[in-house]
Amino acid sequence: MSSPEANWNRVWERSKQTGSYSYIHSRLERSMDKVGYFISNGVLFQDGDRVLEAGCGDGLVLLSLLRLFEIQGHGLDISVSAKERAEELMEAEGKRFSYDIGDILAMPYPDDHFDKIVCLGVIEHFHDPAQSIAEVYRVLKPGGQVIMMTPNKKSLGVLDRKLKEWLGTWPFGYQTEYSPKELEQLMTARQFKILKREGLLRRRLPNDNRTVRVIGNFDRMMNLFVEDWGFFSYVFATK
Numbered sequence: 122m123s124s125p126e127a128n129w130n131r132v133w134e135r136s137k138q139t140g141s142y143s144y145i146h147s148r149l150e151r152s153m154d155k156v157g158y159f160i161s162n163g164v165l166f167q168d169g170d171r172v173l174e175a176g177c178g179d180g181l182v183l184l185s186l187l188r189l190f191e192i193q194g195h196g197l198d199i200s201v202s203a204k205e206r207a208e209e210l211m212e213a214e215g216k217r218f219s220y221d222i223g224d225i226l227a228m229p230y231p232d233d234h235f236d237k238i239v240c241l242g243v244i245e246h247f248h249d250p251a252q253s254i255a256e257v258y259r260v261l262k263p264g265g266q267v268i269m270m271t272p273n274k275k276s277l278g279v280l281d282r283k284l285k286e287w288l289g290t291w292p293f294g295y296q297t298e299y300s301p302k303e304l305e306q307l308m309t310a311r312q313f314k315i316l317k318r319e320g321l322l323r324r325r326l327p328n329d330n331r332t333v334r335v336i337g338n339f340d341r342m343m344n345l346f347v348e349d350w351g352f353f354s355y356v357f358a359t360k
């Protein structure tokens with residue numbers, strides 16, 4: 122079995138392959154969507170804010186933030202291939218940011234360092250997420266804000282993941298899912314004060330493949346009846 126680093130490097134090396142997770146076009150659109158979601162939830166990115174994306178991959182969420190705000194952008198990830206990709210993308214737009222290769226379980230930053238931390242699609246890859254959440258808490262300034270996202274247990278996406286694992290085509294190594302309430306509980310156990318939790322649907326995009334469309338349609342229907350049903354679990358919190 123390969124290491125998580127090797128696994129994630131393979132994922133990020135496929136960014137030019139249509140239909141892959143790291144395919145640039147769909148990722149760019151989804152990243153801008155995510156930033157729109159943060160803003161519509163009242164997160165104020167101020168000039169000079171020190172913003173960390175922990176487990177940032179190709180840095181597209183950071184890039185989308187840097188297009189809109191005069192923030193100081195910092196990315197951290199274990200994947201060297203992700204860093205190379207992020208650097209290409211940032212350079213193409215003339216954006217300045219810093220990117221550390223490092224582990225979210227022991228981040229190379231002092232306590233109380235960041236104004237905002239975004240951590241999307243990372244902690245569900247750990248058998249025990251408590252240490253990663255404690256690290257995010259440690260490096261966030263008092264009064265700072267964190268946006269945490271994982272795949273939602275209340276989504277047909279879970280079945281898709283299990284099926285792909287069974288078929289041997291799941292590319293991301295270990296993954297689990299949390300409902301918004303479970304994610305909230307993980308964060309309150311680490312002292313965070315919760316501002317909001319939500320099960321969020323994934324927006325339809327023109328180049329979605331059939332599996333994504335089926336999951337989206339099923340989730341949209343269930344969302345009418347079941348609280349917090351949606352592809353993503355989001356928690357907005359403060360320290």
Ligand SMILES: C[S@@+](CC[C@H](N)C(=O)[O-])C[C@H]1O[C@@H](n2cnc3c(N)ncnc32)[C@H](O)[C@@H]1O
Binds near residue numbers: 176200203240242
């Ligand atoms: C599903 S991707 C999410 C990328 C990005 N946050 C986004 O939402 O577009 C998960 C990322 O977490 C990174 N990752 C996994 N384990 C990590 C760890 N222990 N420390 C830092 N990053 C990690 C992977 O390399 C990968 O880039």
